Amino acid sequence: MPTKKTASHFATQSRIILPGSQKAAFAQTATEKPAPAAIRITVSVVVKRKAPLKTANRLGKERLTRVQFRQAHGPDPNALKLVRAFAKEYGLTPVPGTPAPGSRIIKLTGSITAMQKAFGAPLVHKTTETATYRVREGSITLPSELSGSVEAVLGLDNRPQAEPHFRIAGDTRNFAARTAQAGGFATPHASIQPSAQQANISYTPVQVAQFYQFPANASAAGQTIGILELGGGYRAADITAYFKSLGQPTPKVTAVSVDGGKNSPSTSSSADGEVMLDIEVSAAVAPGANIAVYFAPNTDQGFLDALDAAIHDTTNKPSVISISWGSAEANWTQQSMTALDAACQSAAALGITVTAAAGDNGSTDGGTGNNVDFPSSSPHVLACGGTKLTGSGTTITSEVVWNELANNEGATGGGVSNVFPLPAWQSSTNVPAPGKATGGRGVPDVCGNADPATGYTVRVDGQDLVIGGTSAVAPLWAGLIAVANQQNGATAGLLQPQIYAAKAKAGFRDITSGDNGSFSAGPGWDACTGLGSPITATLIPFLTTTASGKKPTKPKPTKPTKRKK
Known part of the structure; x- marks a missing residue:
């Protein structure tokens, strides 16, 4: 049977620059060649929260339990749905188990060719006297429908950071x-x-x-x-x-x-x-x-x-x-x-x-x-x-x-x-x-x-x-x-x-x-x-629990539902 093609939904959209994704040029003297097309890599995509953290949360004045945090400030489900659909169209595979509970990072795996098409970022190998790095320069672009849903895409470039x-x-x-x-x-x-x-x-x-x-x-x-x-x-x-x-x-x-x-x-x-x-x-x-x-x-x-x-x-x-x-x-x-x-x-x-x-x-x-x-x-x-x-x-x-x-x-x-x-x-x-x-x-x-x-x-x-x-x-x-x-x-x-x-x-x-x-x-x-x-x-x-001295709030216990006889 012929392979069923994924409908071109995102590919027909105009592209927007992912804010803050501008990557500097590689500073060292190096030889350059295209990154091998078939190599598979994994990127980390950060999606937006369900709801922003309150100032009191960010300052630790109002603590959250892990359950409260996940329920209110975990990954936005609509953003995850969009990213998974986008990944499928471009031949990328979500890594099972991501995002982990509480995390907003969904990991996607795919070939260099697929990654370049998905994120609009040419990838090259640059070789110095001591190492070869996968490098992207400039900005990442995304289909316009993903605007605001994706906050970062990391892993296309593997230069040492710190x-x-x-x-x-x-x-x-x-x-x-x-x-x-x-x-x-x-x-x-x-x-x-x-x-x-x-x-x-x-x-x-x-x-x-x-x-x-x-x-x-x-x-x-x-x-x-x-x-x-x-x-x-x-x-x-x-x-x-x-x-x-x-x-x-x-x-x-x-x-x-x-x-x-x-x-x-x-x-x-x-x-x-x-x-x-x-x-x-x-x-x-x-x-x-x-x-x-x-x-x-x-x-x-x-x-x-x-x-x-x-x-x-x-x-x-x-x-x-x-x-x-x-x-x-x-x-x-x-x-x-x-x-x-x-x-x-x-x-x-x-x-x-x-x-x-x-x-x-x-x-x-x-x-x-x-x-x-x-x-x-x-x-x-x-x-x-x-x-x-x-x-x-x-x-x-x-x-x-x-x-x-x-x-x-x-x-x-x-x-x-x-x-x-x-x-x-x-x-x-x-x-x-x-x-x-x-x-x-x-x-x-x-x-x-x-x-x-x-x-x-x-x-x-x-x-x-x-x-x-x-x-x-x-x-x-x-x-x-x-x-x-x-x-x-x-x-x-x-x-x-x-x-x-x-x-x-x-x-x-x-x-x-x-x-x-x-x-x-x-x-x-x-x-x-x-x-x-x-x-x-x-x-x-x-060094008290919080600036206001209050202990973390605990979620109210839920009453077990009674089964009908």
């Missing part, structure tokens, strides 16, 4: 992080030898927690810390040996695969340094917490899918999510930032805190002029900046802005977003003017020890290394929040409305010395260290 914000002491050229950023495609470099670290001070995460006055015998039992990783892996033997050296029980660490990403440890000069830093710092300062590590490819699609998976994970149920990867706002498409910020809004509505590193390249964030790092620039993320800390016993003797740019060893990120406007809770903090009228959000919110010269002693692939970077601060704060959640008996959720309140000032050590290039520290909030580093025992009571 870099990890860790630095090994003595690695003045930051080889390890650059290798990790390329997802393993870059040429590996030798790890730093102990002799290069001898001039530096180092601390265990437990010592740093003592400096920051974590409660004695702090516990995060019953909490799960989610960690996003876009490469690398961990070895169970290293984790066991490390926590034995600290005199702590080995934490339960679970690897979660997203988009084919896996726990893949290799060498200490890879993203393993990032993975181990995140696990060891967060678990050491939050004894008893479980750790769930979400491994995904280093693409904008992988980043969003990993965050989405962590937020809607009803198996591991993280109450706080730590992100140590990011990139300057200018390196992202607007659709990617919008989709990731929307996911963080969902986290806030569900009472989940998201922490993110503010970057390791000072006020430029590695670009031209002043830039801030995303996702730390999202107002729904706790942005974590870095300091240089020295202390004796359990007492801090000095804490200043981390800035080792003169030694090519990095500096804390910080500045003003050009994408996200000034949040209400920062309105009285004298955030500098943004470079663009669309911006205004000040970065970071908080800080902690990050200078590799006063870094953290961690174990990576059988080696003891000293590692710093704002990558250490995001898991440090994630651990602090897990301890607070356990002690307060409720999740903290979005912290900013609480911690920017005047009464919370006593919970911070104000950092007033140093700069990150264009911005200087001073009394109160600043664009280097935010509100300051934590005085944890004092701060924890301020």
Whole structure:
């Protein structure tokens, strides 16, 4: 029998540009050829919500249960119906089980030829000295009927999106992080030898927690810390040996695969340094917490899918999510930032805190002029900046802005977003003017020890290394929040409305010395260290369930229907 052809419904419609989908040209020198037509790829399509989240939901003032969230703010059923019909017409196949409960991401699989026709985006393979990437440039187009129903399409392009914000002491050229950023495609470099670290001070995460006055015998039992990783892996033997050296029980660490990403440890000069830093710092300062590590490819699609998976994970149920990867706002498409910020809004509505590193390249964030790092620039993320800390016993003797740019060893990120406007809770903090009228959000919110010269002693692939970077601060704060959640008996959720309140000032050590290039520290909030580093025992009571102190609302129980006899 002849194959029945699908009616050309969408193909006859005029095309519209998907807002925010403009993708920059490939910057590196590379050879180019068309992407092989028969190769099958999977894209992530974000559809609109049934109903927008209320402001009170986005600020965490009115919490939602997962059931309430799915019923009111899950994917719009009409949008899903349209996308499935569109996919069928263009020869694309929806991935079974997508969207997952609570998620708005439907995944579609198809050939390169089908994808190019469906999304109006030519795809080419560009090969550099070290890797081949699938690249699209310009905008995505959609049939006009899909306007407003589709908010993002990610996965057509698989260029590396983010870099990890860790630095090994003595690695003045930051080889390890650059290798990790390329997802393993870059040429590996030798790890730093102990002799290069001898001039530096180092601390265990437990010592740093003592400096920051974590409660004695702090516990995060019953909490799960989610960690996003876009490469690398961990070895169970290293984790066991490390926590034995600290005199702590080995934490339960679970690897979660997203988009084919896996726990893949290799060498200490890879993203393993990032993975181990995140696990060891967060678990050491939050004894008893479980750790769930979400491994995904280093693409904008992988980043969003990993965050989405962590937020809607009803198996591991993280109450706080730590992100140590990011990139300057200018390196992202607007659709990617919008989709990731929307996911963080969902986290806030569900009472989940998201922490993110503010970057390791000072006020430029590695670009031209002043830039801030995303996702730390999202107002729904706790942005974590870095300091240089020295202390004796359990007492801090000095804490200043981390800035080792003169030694090519990095500096804390910080500045003003050009994408996200000034949040209400920062309105009285004298955030500098943004470079663009669309911006205004000040970065970071908080800080902690990050200078590799006063870094953290961690174990990576059988080696003891000293590692710093704002990558250490995001898991440090994630651990602090897990301890607070356990002690307060409720999740903290979005912290900013609480911690920017005047009464919370006593919970911070104000950092007033140093700069990150264009911005200087001073009394109160600043664009280097935010509100300051934590005085944890004092701060924890301020991290109440919501800004209004109300507990999450619970759905009314439904009465069972009586069966007729």
